[in-house]
Amino acid sequence: MTGWEYAPAPESVQTARLRSGYGMFIDGRFTDPGSGPSIKTVNPATEEVLAEVGVATPADVDRAVAAARRAHLRVWGPMPGRERAKYLFRIARIIQERSRELAVLETLDNGKPIRESRDTDVPLAAAHFFYYAGWADKLAYAGFGPDPKPLGVAGQVIPWNFPLLMAAWKLAPALAAGNTCVLKPAETTPLTALVLAEICQQADLPPGVVNVLPGAADTGRALVAHPDVDKVAFTGSTEVGRQIAGVVAGTGRRLTLELGGKAANIVFDDAPLDQAVEGIVNGIFFNQGQVCCAGSRLLVAESVHEEVLDRLRRRLGTLRLGDPMDKNTDIGAINSAEQLARITELTAAGDAEGAQRWSPPCPLPDRGFWFPPTVFTGVSQSHRIAREEIFGPVLSVLTFRTPDEAVAKANNTPYGLSAGVWTEKGSKILWTAQRLRAGVVWANTFNRFDPASPFGGYQESGFGREGGRHGLEAYLAG
Amino acid sequence: MPADPSRRAPSRAASSKASAKASSKASAKAGRPAPAGRLAIRKTYKLYLDGAFPRSESGRSYPVTTPAGDFLANASQASRKDARDAVVAARRAFGGWSAATAYNRGQVLYRVAELLEGRRAQFVEELRAGEGCPPARAGALVSEAIDRWVWYAGWSDKLAQVVGSSNPVAGPYYNFSVPEPTGVVAVLAPQRSSLLGLVSVLAPVVVTGNTAVVVSSEARPLPAISLGEVLATSDLPGGVVNILTGSAAEIGPWLAAHRDVDAVDLTGADPALRVELERAAAQTIKRVLRGPGTDPDWTAEPGLSRMTAFVETKTVWHPVGI
Numbered sequence: 001m002t003g004w005e006y007a008p009a010p011e012s013v014q015t016a017r018l019r020s021g022y023g024m025f026i027d028g029r030f031t032d033p034g035s036g037p038s039i040k041t042v043n044p045a046t047e048e049v050l051a052e053v054g055v056a057t058p059a060d061v062d063r064a065v066a067a068a069r070r071a072h073l074r075v076w077g078p079m080p081g082r083e084r085a086k087y088l089f090r091i092a093r094i095i096q097e098r099s100r101e102l103a104v105l106e107t108l109d110n111g112k113p114i115r116e117s118r119d120t121d122v123p124l125a126a127a128h129f130f131y132y133a134g135w136a137d138k139l140a141y142a143g144f145g146p147d148p149k150p151l152g153v154a155g156q157v158i159p160w161n162f163p164l165l166m167a168a169w170k171l172a173p174a175l176a177a178g179n180t181c182v183l184k185p186a187e188t189t190p191l192t193a194l195v196l197a198e199i200c201q202q203a204d205l206p207p208g209v210v211n212v213l214p215g216a217a218d219t220g221r222a223l224v225a226h227p228d229v230d231k232v233a234f235t236g237s238t239e240v241g242r243q244i245a246g247v248v249a250g251t252g253r254r255l256t257l258e259l260g261g262k263a264a265n266i267v268f269d270d271a272p273l274d275q276a277v278e279g280i281v282n283g284i285f286f287n288q289g290q291v292c293c294a295g296s297r298l299l300v301a302e303s304v305h306e307e308v309l310d311r312l313r314r315r316l317g318t319l320r321l322g323d324p325m326d327k328n329t330d331i332g333a334i335n336s337a338e339q340l341a342r343i344t345e346l347t348a349a350g351d352a353e354g355a356q357r358w359s360p361p362c363p364l365p366d367r368g369f370w371f372p373p374t375v376f377t378g379v380s381q382s383h384r385i386a387r388e389e390i391f392g393p394v395l396s397v398l399t400f401r402t403p404d405e406a407v408a409k410a411n412n413t414p415y416g417l418s419a420g421v422w423t424e425k426g427s428k429i430l431w432t433a434q435r436l437r438a439g440v441v442w443a444n445t446f447n448r449f450d451p452a453s454p455f456g457g458y459q460e461s462g463f464g465r466e467g468g469r470h471g472l473e474a475y476l477a478g
Numbered sequence: 479m480p481a482d483p484s485r486r487a488p489s490r491a492a493s494s495k496a497s498a499k500a501s502s503k504a505s506a507k508a509g510r511p512a513p514a515g516r517l518a519i520r521k522t523y524k525l526y527l528d529g530a531f532p533r534s535e536s537g538r539s540y541p542v543t544t545p546a547g548d549f550l551a552n553a554s555q556a557s558r559k560d561a562r563d564a565v566v567a568a569r570r571a572f573g574g575w576s577a578a579t580a581y582n583r584g585q586v587l588y589r590v591a592e593l594l595e596g597r598r599a600q601f602v603e604e605l606r607a608g609e610g611c612p613p614a615r616a617g618a619l620v621s622e623a624i625d626r627w628v629w630y631a632g633w634s635d636k637l638a639q640v641v642g643s644s645n646p647v648a649g650p651y652y653n654f655s656v657p658e659p660t661g662v663v664a665v666l667a668p669q670r671s672s673l674l675g676l677v678s679v680l681a682p683v684v685v686t687g688n689t690a691v692v693v694s695s696e697a698r699p700l701p702a703i704s705l706g707e708v709l710a711t712s713d714l715p716g717g718v719v720n721i722l723t724g725s726a727a728e729i730g731p732w733l734a735a736h737r738d739v740d741a742v743d744l745t746g747a748d749p750a751l752r753v754e755l756e757r758a759a760a761q762t763i764k765r766v767l768r769g770p771g772t773d774p775d776w777t778a779e780p781g782l783s784r785m786t787a788f789v790e791t792k793t794v795w796h797p798v799g800i
Contacts, residue, residue, distance in 0.1 A: 242763065245760030249753060445797050451647070452653075453655075453795070
């Protein structure tokens with residue numbers, strides 16, 4: 001025996017059933033891919049073009065909203081809840097059936113490791129449809145009045161970091177509640193949402209109930225400003241969230257926003273350190289840190305700072321960065337050149353402001369968009385890397401001496417999406433969790449998601465919840 | 479700031495005037511003639527800010543009249559700076575009030591209802607004069623306002639059980655969700671219903687642990703200030719409720735844009751103002767309660783929506799294992 005040598009275990013591109021062109025999905029049909037303006041979507045790990053995708057013009061948005069309105073009035077709104085439920089169950093099942101194809105396609109389009117798209121994104125997407133399917137005929141028991149009604153047509157704009165999963169988070173509760181949807185996937189990651197549209201076809205979902213309009217910011221603007229949309233749901237940056245809230249202001253339309261974050265991950269001196277280090281790694285390097293709830297600020301008790309950092313550096317040395325299609329890969333590609341530029345700019349600010357940068361020895365592939373796992377120590381609260389959302393594999397480490405100081409530093413942010421706390425002492429967990437101003441608190445764990453678990457932010461991380469009974473509220477009128 | 483005498487000695491409505499005409503009208507307002515030979519002590523209506531009763535820092539005041547136009551009092555006309563001071567006070571009070579046990583908050587708010595009951599005659603008088611309603615109607619509105627306050631007080635330790643949950647996640651985790659107060663809430667109180675409407679928008683904000691900056695009805699501000707006097711003599715910590723009298727159109731934009739205000743209730747703003755305020759609030763991702771389209775029937779049972787508008791759902795995960 002010569003030991004355990006590394007051997008690549010790549011997924012096959014063929015599994016994704018890539019096509020050269022994808023049309024929009026409007027009123028139950030795909031448009032001809034070559035019929036209008038289009039964008040090229042690229043594999044961020046190789047910069048190769050994956051496919052040409054038709055993008056929606058304002059006229060397409062009009063058509064999709066009109067189709068959704070018709071479907072809501074004639075079919076989906078009047079349909080008994082238990083019938084709607086069966087469609088959603090079908091969609092959940094087909095996602096499961098096509099899970100491998102979806103996982104590979106997601107990894108190609110997004111750059112995330114196949115291990116994550118296979119084990120997290122796709123199963124959770126199916127689970128969301130399965131969970132909300134069961135609500136469709138039980139809405140009267142959800143606590144929003146004896147006979148809650150759908151709002152009508154929902155305009156939904158989602159980000160590129162979890163393309164299929166975010167589509168499921170948006171569509172499943174809206175459809176269960178009896179709304180129809182016009183969904184705009186992100187400019188750089190439209191493919192899995194279009195396969196989801198195909199899945200809606202396979203499930204015989206009535207035309208117009210779900211419409212998928214790829215496009216850039218223009219398409220999103222046209223959708224959220226459309227006068228015949230009753231409800232706007234957005235996941236993305238706080239900056240765009242402000243603009244959308246401004247557009248919706250005064251229209252009477254309902255709005256929910258799931259925006260940025262700068263989560264604190266607090267490690268007390270009595271934490272289980274091995275588990276905490278795993279949680280820190282999962283917190284900031286899951287999906288290359290391109291997660292709104294990423295644990296991007298590590299707050300570690302001064303007395304264990306050195307020990308935690310030693311263990312963390314050792315652990316980061318074992319992470320494998322590279323081909324996202326390889327089942328061994330831990331760190332995949334950054335989603336776009338634009339995002340890579342933002343990470344590069346913010347980390348340069350970290351250097352300039354005096355923080356110390358460290359990365360494990362980590363060769364980067366020659367092509368594609370890559371950023372090594374990075375840890376900044378000596379970070380102060382005023383540094384940009386402690387205040388601004390980097391949305392990349394970059395951890396800022398700060399220290400504290402007392403629990404009060406840890407909480408004060410954790411809450412010193414305009415955001416409030418998530419937080420982590422690590423300690424073996426139960427009463428300290430609850431004490432800390434009570435004081436953290438964040439919508440999700442992970443205690444002795446991090447980055448866990450479940451369709452039954454409400455998710456959403458405080459303050460400038462947005463408002464409204466997705467997941468659980470709470471997630472229905474955004475799509476119902478009591 | 480010396481304590482306002484009115485905190486200890488509830489005043490009667492103005493009951494004596496120089497001219498016979500004014501005097502007879504004022505007496506009619508008070509419902510009883512002034513004793514011959516004695517000039518009544520009138521109340522100075524001021525702001526209620528951080529537990530004290532200052533005048534507006536601007537030094538401005540404006541006349542408050544009956545619907546028929548007869549003078550009742552000069553109210554302080556709150557300014558942008560008063561609003562900022564109120565936000566500072568509300569933020570300072572938030573930590574303690576939001577951390578109080580639900581039982582304690584319920585007790586404190588129930589105590590407020592006890593004191594409201596003790597001042598019932600004064601409120602009836604103010605509604606009669608300010609809203610121009612007959613005594614029986616004024617009495618019914620005051621009763622409803624007190625009962626509304628008691629209704630909300632009782633929610634303090636129940637809302638979390640009704641809207642919170644234990645969530646059955648697919649894994650070895652215990653997962654629960656609880657409602658928590660949003661923070662500092664700016665409330666533009668209804669313009670017409672000066673006591674029942676005010677109580678109906680204020681009580682749901684504070685019972686859940688938020689602190690409030692309230693802009694009262696502009697034309698009918700007197701019950702709001704008397705409510706402030708009740709709050710000041712109750713066990714409610716200073717700064718939890720701050721009451722500004724004046725113009726929602728003048729003060730509202732500063733509150734809607736203020737970075738340390740977490741939410742706004744636009745009930746007392748007219749439709750054009752609501753659009754402007756909602757746009758301003760968008761810049762800091764504030765929670766916005768747009769308010770009813772038409773003046774609602776404030777006597778109807780309100781439901782949960784005014785409480786759930788100003789709470790955040792917090793979800794906590796912990797592994798299960800040995």
